Amino acid sequence: MTRWSPLTHLTAGLLLGAGVLVAGALNGRPDVAALGVAPLLTAVWGWTRRPREPLEVQVRAPRQLTASTELRAPALLRGPEGAVAARLRSSSPGTEPDECLVRLLPGEVREVALATTSVRTGENQLFRLDAVGLGSGHVTTGEVLTVGPSSVLVLPGQRPLDRLPLPPRLQGLVGPHAARRIGDGEELHDVNLFTAGDRLRRIDWRTSARRGVQDGRLQDLYVRRTQSTAEATVVLVIDSRDDVGPDVATWAGGREVLTSDVTSLDIAREAAASLARAYLGQGDRVGLEDLGLRRRPVRPGGGRRHLERVVRRLALSAPEGTPRPRVRAPQVPSGALVVVLSTFLDDEAATMALTWRHAGHRVVAVDVLPPVRGAEMSVRLLMAYRMVSLQREDRLTTLRRGGVEVVRWAADGPPPSGGRAELATLARRRHGAPR
Known part of the structure; x- marks a missing residue:
């Protein structure tokens, strides 16, 4: 009892x-x-008239939620005979706790919505609830019941993107983009003489009447040839080896990153999810590779179910010990656009990007390092950060000189911000053109 x-x-x-x-x-x-x-x-x-039975509390947190302004989970309260109210205290890592008083009716279940915010994606411990029952007249109280926190997989949010860069070669016979070869499409390629294999419905009678008539008789037929349509293959390469925050003192692993700080892996997840949604939304094929894991990659595919698969794999990506350096770059489909999302704090991601670029792929490097807070740095820490920052800038410069297009993805700001403008600039460039 x-x-x-x-x-x-x-x-x-x-x-x-x-x-x-x-x-x-x-x-x-x-x-x-x-x-x-x-x-x-x-x-x-x-x-x-004090209650004789305990207060029943249950939090039904969803297994996974999508990062947004608020994450919600229902809590069910059932008060015993004699309990008239319950005092609740809800908390989650990185947020201020919130308290409220809930009225209870004997024998009835009261549902209360728990709401919290989380700037961190991936596996999170959310929705801790402390509850205390109050008896008649609020003169007796029960024991403190603690439920949770619950393990919730927070999927990365997605920013809207408009124009996106494309690989130098498009694949397939159908798709949303106009290819360079002649075929069935909407964009006009040229007007040429009718040859074997041309369809009759493509005859341009006006041009034939103007150019193909000799001595009052129709001698030649002209057809309108269009560019065929094809799809792009995009491979997103996320670097889960680093998960650093804005506090440089936590980069060495001696201190933990605050739960209220956005890390580089959170930014990479959001950027990759936004790119996957944009490319899949226009009919392209998207694959996923992780430089920090030796697991089987997500092969390029399309459709809504494939987007859910990619976003879930992104949310589950996390550093796992110290991975061994890769001897060779992961294989990607021929003619694919490779998007590398990394902090570029070491040479491996930059080396992989240059390897893919030298193999003929169009490579876009997305810098996901969060803005650094330098106000509380000591002199020694500031000197170490400057040296690491100089080496990092040298890697980015080497990437640009090697033909890799570098984009910085901002973690804050309104939805149109981030790398949207830079990606639109890359979309206007000729396929495969060096920077």
């Missing part, structure tokens, strides 16, 4: 009522003694 303890209200009522009642009886004042009856009876009534 759960123990229900008296509160200060009950103790104060008992002491006040008994004291006034005794004082009135000793002084021969029945009117004064009558004043102590009410608080004394109220305290006794509240104690005798």
